[in-house]
Amino acid sequence: MKLPLMGVINLIHETEDMGPLTSARCLATVPFGARYRLIDFVLSSMVNSGIQKVAVFAHTKYRSLMDHLGSGSNWDLHSKQSGLFVLPPSMEDQSDFGKGDLYQFYRHRDYFARSPLEYVVVARSHMVCNIDFARVLEQHRARGSDITVVCKDWPDAVTGLTRKAKLDADGRIVDMQDHFGRLASDVVSMEMYVLRKELLLDLVDTSLAQGKDHFVRHAVMPRLGELKVDAYMHEGVLGVVNNIPSYYKHSLELLDPKVWNELFFEPGPIFTKVKDEPPTRYRAGSAVVNSLVANGCDIEGRVEGSILFRGVKVHKDAVVRNSIVMQNGIIGEHGLLSNCILDKEVEIRSDQQLMGAADLPYIALKRKVI
Amino acid sequence: MPKSECIAMLLAGGEGRRLGVLTKDLAKPAVHFGGKYRIIDFTLSNCVNSGIDTVGVLTQYQPLVLNQYLGIGSPWGLDRRGGGMHVLPPYVRSKGGTWYKGTANAIYQNMGFIEGYDPEYVLIISGDHIYKMDYDELLESHKRNRADATIAVITVPWAEASRFGILSVDEDDRVVEFAEKPKQPNSNLASMGVYIFTWKVLKEALIRDEATQGSSNDFGKDIIPALLQDGARLFTHRFEGYWKDVGTIDSLWEANMDLLEENPALNLNDREWRIYSVNPNRPAHYLSPESSVQSSLINEGCVVKGTINRSVLFQCVTVGEGSFIEDSVIMPNATIGKNVRIIRAIVGDGAIVGDGCVIGSVDSADIAVVGSGDRIEAESELEEVETV
Numbered sequence: 001m002k003l004p005l006m007g008v009i010n011l012i013h014e015t016e017d018m019g020p021l022t023s024a025r026c027l028a029t030v031p032f033g034a035r036y037r038l039i040d041f042v043l044s045s046m047v048n049s050g051i052q053k054v055a056v057f058a059h060t061k062y063r064s065l066m067d068h069l070g071s072g073s074n075w076d077l078h079s080k081q082s083g084l085f086v087l088p089p090s091m092e093d094q095s096d097f098g099k100g101d102l103y104q105f106y107r108h109r110d111y112f113a114r115s116p117l118e119y120v121v122v123a124r125s126h127m128v129c130n131i132d133f134a135r136v137l138e139q140h141r142a143r144g145s146d147i148t149v150v151c152k153d154w155p156d157a158v159t160g161l162t163r164k165a166k167l168d169a170d171g172r173i174v175d176m177q178d179h180f181g182r183l184a185s186d187v188v189s190m191e192m193y194v195l196r197k198e199l200l201l202d203l204v205d206t207s208l209a210q211g212k213d214h215f216v217r218h219a220v221m222p223r224l225g226e227l228k229v230d231a232y233m234h235e236g237v238l239g240v241v242n243n244i245p246s247y248y249k250h251s252l253e254l255l256d257p258k259v260w261n262e263l264f265f266e267p268g269p270i271f272t273k274v275k276d277e278p279p280t281r282y283r284a285g286s287a288v289v290n291s292l293v294a295n296g297c298d299i300e301g302r303v304e305g306s307i308l309f310r311g312v313k314v315h316k317d318a319v320v321r322n323s324i325v326m327q328n329g330i331i332g333e334h335g336l337l338s339n340c341i342l343d344k345e346v347e348i349r350s351d352q353q354l355m356g357a358a359d360l361p362y363i364a365l366k367r368k369v370i
Numbered sequence: 371m372p373k374s375e376c377i378a379m380l381l382a383g384g385e386g387r388r389l390g391v392l393t394k395d396l397a398k399p400a401v402h403f404g405g406k407y408r409i410i411d412f413t414l415s416n417c418v419n420s421g422i423d424t425v426g427v428l429t430q431y432q433p434l435v436l437n438q439y440l441g442i443g444s445p446w447g448l449d450r451r452g453g454g455m456h457v458l459p460p461y462v463r464s465k466g467g468t469w470y471k472g473t474a475n476a477i478y479q480n481m482g483f484i485e486g487y488d489p490e491y492v493l494i495i496s497g498d499h500i501y502k503m504d505y506d507e508l509l510e511s512h513k514r515n516r517a518d519a520t521i522a523v524i525t526v527p528w529a530e531a532s533r534f535g536i537l538s539v540d541e542d543d544r545v546v547e548f549a550e551k552p553k554q555p556n557s558n559l560a561s562m563g564v565y566i567f568t569w570k571v572l573k574e575a576l577i578r579d580e581a582t583q584g585s586s587n588d589f590g591k592d593i594i595p596a597l598l599q600d601g602a603r604l605f606t607h608r609f610e611g612y613w614k615d616v617g618t619i620d621s622l623w624e625a626n627m628d629l630l631e632e633n634p635a636l637n638l639n640d641r642e643w644r645i646y647s648v649n650p651n652r653p654a655h656y657l658s659p660e661s662s663v664q665s666s667l668i669n670e671g672c673v674v675k676g677t678i679n680r681s682v683l684f685q686c687v688t689v690g691e692g693s694f695i696e697d698s699v700i701m702p703n704a705t706i707g708k709n710v711r712i713i714r715a716i717v718g719d720g721a722i723v724g725d726g727c728v729i730g731s732v733d734s735a736d737i738a739v740v741g742s743g744d745r746i747e748a749e750s751e752l753e754e755v756e757t758v
Contacts, residue, residue, distance in 0.1 A: 034654030035670075073444070074651070257656060257673060264653040274649035278638035279405035279669040279682075288663055294654040295406075295670055298639065307654075 003050035005137050006082075006117040006197070009042055009125055010215070012059040012089075012101035015161050015179065016126065017243040020365050021343060022061070027242060028125035029064040031326050031344065033254055033263075034294040034307050037068050038241060039125040040272045041263075042192075046121070047075045048268025049133035053082035055111050057104055059089055068273050075271050085111060100213030105204045112197050120200050122215065124191040126160070128239035128250055132267045133194070136232045140194045146227035147199070147220060149173060150192035152234045159249050160240030163189040163216070165231060173229045176221050190234060193220065237262050248341065248361045251307055251324050254292055277310050285316065301331065315350075322358070340364065374453060374487040376509055376566070378422050379480070380413055381473055382497035383430030388618045391741030392718055397429065399497030400436040401622065402701045402719060404629055404638060404645075405667040405682045408439060409616060410497040411647040414446045414455070419643050420505035422493065424453035426483050428476045430469065433459055439648055446646045458483060472587030478576040484569065492572055494565040494589065500625055500636065501562070501613040502643055508566050511607045518571040518602040521545065521594070522564035524609050534560035535590045537606055545604035550590050559606060561590065562613055571602060612636040623716055623737045626682045626699045630665050650685040650702070660691060676706070690725070698730065704740075707748065714738065724748030 009028070016027045028039035039056070046054050054077060058065055065086065071077075072084030090107040091097060112120065119140070121133055131150065140148040151165055151173075166175035166185045177183040193216075203219040212218035220229065237259050239250030253259050264270050277296025282288065288303040296311040301318035311328040314320055318335040325331070325342045332350035339356035343366040348354060352370050356362030364370060386398025393401060399410035410427075417425050425448060429436055442448075443455030458480050460470050470476035477484075477494065484492060491512065493505055503522070512520040523537055531552070538547035538557040547556060567575075575593050579585050585592045598604055612635040616622040628634055638645060652671030657663060662677045671686035676693030683689075687700045690708035698715045700706065706717070707725035715730035715738040717723065723740065726749040730738035734753050740746060 255656070257658070260653065260656055260673075269651065270653070271651050274651060276644050276646050276649065278645070279667040279684075280655070281639070282663045282666045282668065282678075283632070284665045286664060288657050289661060290657070290659040292654045292656050293668075296639070309654075 002052070003134055003137065004118040005049075005051050005133060005194070006112075006115055006120050007046040007051045007054035007133075008120060008122045009039060009046075009054065009056045010101055010122055011062075011065075011125055012057055012104050013214075014124055014126060015242055017161065018247065019244055020363050021244070021247065021341070024061065024366065025064040026059070026061045026125075028056075029068050030241070030247070031309060032128065032241065032247070032251065034292045034309050035275075036270060036272045037064075038128065039065070039068070040270055041128050041130065042123050042125060043075055044268065044270040045129070045131045046123075046133060047077065047271070049131075051121070051133060052077070052079065053085075053115060053117065055085040055087055055108065057087055057089075057101070057108065059104070062086075062088060070273065074273050082115075087111065100218070101215050102204050102207050102213045102219060105200075105215065106208055109201060109204065112201060115197075118196060119194060120197050122193045122195075122200070126240065126242045127190045127192070128241050128263070129190065129234065130236055130263055130266055130268065130270065131192075131234055133192075136192070136194050139232050140230075143230055144228065145230040146195065147229045148194040148232050149176075149220075149229060150190040150194075150234055151187050151231040152190055152238050153186055154188045154238070155186045158188055158240060158246075160242050160246035162240045162242075163191065165189050167231050171231050171233075173224055173231055176216075176224065178217070187231065188240065190238065190240075191216070194232075236266065244341075244361065244363065245359070248324070252305065252322070254307065255290055255305060260292070275310055286314075301335075306337075309344075318348075323361075343368070346370070374424050374489050376422060376491040376493055376505075377424040377426070377453075377484065377487050377489045378417050378493040378495060378505070379477055379484070380410070380417075380425055380427045380495050380497055381476060382410055382427050382436060383470055383476065384496070384498045385431040386498075386617065389622065390619065391739055391744075392619070392622070392716065393432070394741065395432055395435065396742070397432045397436045398617070400432075400439055401616070402684055403500060403616065403622070404626065405669045405684055407645060407647045409500060410436070410440075411446075411645055412500050412502065413495050413497055414443075414448065415643075415645045416495075416501075416503050416505060417493075418446050418448060418646065420503075422505060423448065423450050424487055424489075425455045426458045426480060427455060427497070428470065428480065429457055429459045430476075433457075441648075445648045453487070456483070472585075472592075473589045474576060474579055474585075474593050475587035477572075478580050478587070481573060481576065484573075489569050492567050492569045494567065496563045498617065499563065499613060499615050501609075501611065502636065502640075502645070503564070503609055503611070503613075505564075505566075508564070508607050511605070512566045512568075515543075515605045516603065517566075517605040518568050519594070519597060520566045520605045520607050522562045522609050523559040523606045524562055524613050526558050526560045528555065528558050531555035531558045531560065535563075535594075536560060539606050543606045543608070545598060545606060548594050548598055548604075559608075561594075562609060563590075564609075565589065565594075571597070619716065619737050619739055623699060623714075627680070627697065629667060629682065630680050652685055655683075658691075661689075676710075684719070701742070715740065718742035718744065722746065724750065728752070 077084035161179040207219045280297040283300040294310040301314040309327040318331040323340040330347040335348040336353040382399040384398035386393040448455035655672035658675040669685040676689045679696040684702040692709040701719040717740045
C-alpha cells in the first residue's frame with residue numbers, strides 16, 4: 001500500500017555553527033561520511049520508508065544543494081506523478097528573507113494543497129540517522145496523536161545543538177526548549193514532526209495571522225497543552241551534526257563497524273549523487289588502518305583513524321592521522337596531518353605539517369594550498 | 371526520427387564458454403572486471419566519450435543479467451531522446467524467426483533498426499574487449515580515406531599473430547590481405563573487432579552475404595574477405611594502447627592484475643575519459659585496525675579485516691580477521707571468512723568462503739576459480755580450478 005505521507009526537508013534557519021564548512025554551502029550539503037552530504041540521510045530515509053513526494057525548502061547558499069540533488073534520480077525521486085521538489089524561498093522583497101519558516105510554508109502551500117496525501121513529515125537536514133518513517137506514522141495513528149516528534153533518549157553529553165523534550169509517563173511531550181534552554185531531560189528532539197496536512201496548514205495560517213512565523217517555536221511549542229504531541233523514540237544510531245565538534249565526533253564514530261553497518265544499511269541503504277570514480281588504488285608501501293575510504297583515492301602513504309572522501313591522493317611517506325579529508329584533497333610527500341578537517345580540494349604540499357587538537361580539529365578552507 | 375551521422379552496433383551476445391563457472395548465468399560482456407565494472411562498460415563508455423549517442427546492443431546468450439544491468443542506458447548517459455541505447459535481442463517474426471547465426475547476421479536482422487536512423491556510417495564493436503578508444507578518430511580516418519570500411523588494428527607480437535585476424539596493408543594503410551588466424555602470418559597487425567562501415571556498402575554486403583550458401587555470416591570470416599575480393603576500399607586504423615580480449619580465466623585474471631602495476635597501461639583514473647558503470651551506491655569501504663592492504667584495488671562497500679596483497683576487491687566484499695589474499699580477484703558481494711588463504715584465484719560474485727579455507731596456491735599453474743554463488747565449507751582446501 002502506498003504510504004499516505006509526504007516529506008518536507010526544511011532548510012530555513014537551520015541551527016548551525018559550522019564556521020568555514022558552511023561559508024559557501026548550506027548545512028544540508030556539508031560533506032559527511034566519505035561520500036555523502038548531510039541531507040542524504042534524511043532524504044534516503046524518506047525514500048526507503050516509501051515516501052514518494054519530497055520537498056526541500058531551500059533558503060540560503062543553495063547552489064551546492066541544487067547541484068547535489070539534480071533531478072532526484074539518485075534517490076529514485078525522478079518520477080512523473082510526484083518526486084523531488086526543490087523550492088527556493090519565494091519572496092516579495094528582501095525584507096521577507098528574515099521572516100520565519102512558516103512564512104515560506106505559506107508561500108509554498110500549493111505544494112501541500114496539490115497532493116492528496118493525508119500526512120506530512122517535516123524534517124531538518126542535519127540529523128545523521130537511518131529511520132523508517134512508516135513506523136513513525138504507524139505509531140502516530142495508533143496513538144491518535146496530533147503531532148508526533150521523533151526523539152532519542154540520549155543520556156550522554158550531546159555535542160550538537162538540539163532541542164530537548166520532557167515527556168510524561170505516556171510519552172507525551174510536556175515541555176520542549178531550544179538548545180540553549182535549561183530543561184533537564186535526556187530526551188533530544190530529532191526535529192522530525194509528523195502531522196496531518198490539514199493541521200499543518202491550519203497551524204501555518206493561524207500562527208501567521210497571530211503575527212508568529214516560526215514553526216516549532218511558535219506553532220508547536222506553545223500548543224503542547226492544547227494538542228496531543230507525542231514522542232516517537234528512535235532506537236538507531238544518531239548524529240546531530242551542526243557544529244564543528246559534533247561534525248568531527250560523529251564522523252569518527254563511523255570507524256566503528258557496528259555504526260557503519262547500522263547507519264548505512266539499516267533499515268535501508270543511504271543514497272547519494274554518484275560520481276563514477278574507479279575503485280581506490282592502494283600502492284606498494286601504503287599502510288591504511290582503521291579508516292573509511294571512498295572510491296577514486298590513490299594512496300601510497302600512511303592513513304590511521306581517518307576518513308577519506310572520493311579522489312583523495314596520499315603521497316609516499318605522508319601521514320594522515322585522525323583526520324577528515326574531503327573530495328580531491330592532496331597530501332604531498334612527507335606531509336603530516338593530525339586532527340584536521342580539510343574541505344574539498346585542499347592541497348598539503350610536500351613536507352608540510354598540519355596539526356589540530358583532538359577536541360579542536362584544524363580546519364582548512366576549500367581549495368586552500370598549504 | 372533525426373538523422374545520425376554514425377551509430378554504433380555493439381555485439382554483446384558472446385557466450386564466453388571458456389570462462390566456465392563465471393559465465394554460467396552470464397553473457398561474457400556482463401562479466402565483472404576491474405573492481406567495479408562489467409566488460410561492456412568499456413565499449414559503452416567509449417561510445418559516449420567519442421560522441422556517439424545511438425547504440426544498439428545485440429544480445430543473445432544469457433541476456434537476463436545483462437538486460438537488467440543495461441536498463442535504458444542511464445548510467446552511461448545513453449537515455450537520450452531520439453537515440454540512446456537500445457537492447458536488440460533476436461525476435462520472432464510472422465514467418466518464424468531465428469537466433470543470431472553469426473555477427474553479420476545479427477546486424478542483418480536489425481537492418482530496420484539502423485535504417486531508422488538513416489546513418490552515413492555504422493560502427494561495429496563487440497562487448498568482449500577491454501580498451502579505451504576514441505571512435506571519432508577512427509571515423510575521421512575513415513572519412514579521410516574515403517573508405518568503404520575501416521578496421522581498427524593493433525600491433526601484436528609475431529609469436530601470437532596466429533591467434534588473431536591478421537591484416538596486411540600497403541603504404542597507405544589500405545588492406546591488401548586478410549587472414550583469419552593464419553598459421554604463417556604475413557603481418558602482425560591484428561584486427562581488434564572494431565569496424566566502421568559506410569552504411570550503404572555494409573548493407574549491400576550483408577544482403578549478399580545472407581544470400582550466400584554456406585556462409586557463416588561472420589564479419590571476420592565472411593564480410594571482410596568478400597569486400598576485399600570485390601576491391602572495396604578497406605583501410606586500417608592503428609590503435610596504440612591497452613587492448614585485451616578477456617575470453618579465458620587466465621586472460622581475465624591477467625587483465626585484472628595489469629591494473630595493479632605502478633603505472634597501468636589502462637588508466638581508470640583519467641577524468642577526461644571516465645569509464646561509466648552502474649554504481650552500486652554503497653558506503654566507503656572500511657579497513658580495520660588489523661588490516662593491511664598493498665598494491666590493490668578496493669571498491670565501495672567492502673569491509674576488510676585481513677591482509678590484501680596485489681588483489682582486486684569488487685564492491686561489498688567482506689574479508690574476515692586473519693585472512694590472507696594475494697594475486698586474486700574477489701568479485702562483488704563475496705564473503706571471505708576468517709583465517710582464509712586465497713592465492714592466485716578468482717572468487718565469483720556472491721560466493722561464500724568459510725573460515726580456514728585454502729583456495730589456490732603459489733605453485734599452481736592454473737588460476738583457482740570459485741563459481742558465482744558457491745559456498746565453500748570451512749576448512750576446505752582447493753588448489754585446482756573449481757568446476758561447481
